[in-house]
Amino acid sequence: MGRIQGLTELFITGDLLIKTGAGELHSVTIGFSGAAAGQKVTFWDNTTNSGTVLVPFVLDGAAGTITKEWPQGKRFETGLFVDIQGGGQIQLEITYK
Secondary structure, three states, X not given: OOOOOOOEEEEEOOOEEEEEOOEEEEEEEEEEEOOOOOOEEEEEEOOOOOOEEEEEXXXXXXXXXXXXXXXXXXXXXXXXXXXXXXXXXXXXXXXXX
């Protein structure tokens, strides 16, 4: 598969409206330490942390890394908002268009 054109890479450390309007989420990497098992990182198909959940992640311990890729993209229509719940150091790297 060739390189996907038009992707944007972003590093996130808190709740953020990433994009308004339609697009595609292609990859997410979550690095965390000092977190609590069960904490959530939720991507919403909206401009706020309500409405339709695009993809939820649940942290399985105090520290670790979660990586997820969608080669064809995970489509969103309204916008892309990320909600990072709880404490600890949580950093995200995402690619989207």
